[in-house]
Amino acid sequence: MPRLMLTDDSWKLLSRIMYLTGRIYKKPEHRMTLEGILYRMRTGIPWRDLPCDFGDWSAVFRRFNLWSKKGVMAEIFKFLSRLNDAQWLFIDGSIVKAQQDGANVKAPNKQAIGxxxxxxxxxxxxxxxxxxxxxxxxxxxxxxxxxxxxxSLVTSSPKGEVVVADKGYDSQALRDLIKRRNAQHVRPRKGNSKRGNDDIDWCMYRYRHLVENAFLKIKKYRAIATRYDKLARNYQSFVALAFSLMWLPMWVD
Structure with a gap:
């Protein structure tokens, strides 16, 4: 039997959220389906190589694809992240290499591949x-x-008191937006700036590693660290599921 990722308490919570969305019928085999999805996320194997302990691989994939269309994983992440403490907001971006089979699509720009x-x-x-x-x-x-x-990251997140980012976000328009939200911006200016960085709270800036740590945690899953999925919505569902696992300890003792 392959190693499972969910405890009984974790499954009870996740299943309750999934069924509350009204987009999934309550079936006993859903736990092993979700475990199969998590196994594939952790290992990055092709769907056809999924161990039979999780059921027929095609059934697991079809169910994952259907849940992805319905936005179930996104709903789980949205529900779990309600416990946030948004006093400080840290933003950043991280690149993920797209595997050659996953990048073989007709309109890569529409599938978030560049x-x-x-x-x-x-x-x-x-x-x-x-x-x-x-x-x-x-x-x-x-x-x-x-x-x-x-x-988009700032406006889609809860209002906080401080927004921290690196110099890649050095934009006057973004600074103005943060000020309109009554928040402090902590972002170094680029090297060619005439104003310099004397007004930067460097003590607060040191905590920017928190967003880097989040990327580090989800990239331990091979299907996140390398994108194998052709469709952006399916890869987005895996990312949402990985972020949801970061929230689980906050809900389950």
Whole structure:
């Protein structure tokens, strides 16, 4: 029997959330289906190589694809992240290489795949709270600049007192947006700036590693660290599921 990832208490919580969405019928085999999805996320194996302990691989994949269409994983993440402490907001982006089979699509730009220095890739744009737990994320092609998603990350996250980012988010428009939300911006200016960085709270800036830690935690799953999924919605569902696992200890003793 392959190693499972969910305890009984974790499954009770996740199943309750899944059924509350009204998009899934209550069936006993759903636990092993979710365990199969988690196994594939952890190992990155092709769906056809999924151990038979989780059921027929095609049934697990079809169910995952259906749940992805219905946004079930996104709903789980949205529900669990309600316990956030958004006093401080940290934002950043991280590139994920797209495997050659996953990048073999007719319209890569519509599937959040683009060309970066490393080739075909996807970028995860993320905002985390004061404890380093994920609040909101978006996907784009790997060539997208971080600052182009800065405003969306800030406006889609709960209001906080401080927004911390690196110099890749050095934009006056973003600074103005943060001020309108009555928050303090902690972001170094670029080297060619005439104003310098004398007004930066460097003590607060040191905590920016919290968002880097979040990327580190989800990239331990091979299907996250390398994108194998052709469809952006399916990869997004895996990312949402990985972030949900970060929230589980906050809900389950």
């Amino acid at each position: 060309k970066s220095r490393g080739g075909n890739s996807t970028k995860i744009h993320l905002a985390v709270d004061s404890g380093g737990l994920p609040l909101h994320f978006e996907l784009s092609g790997g060539q997208a600049h971080d600052v182009s998603y800065g405003e």
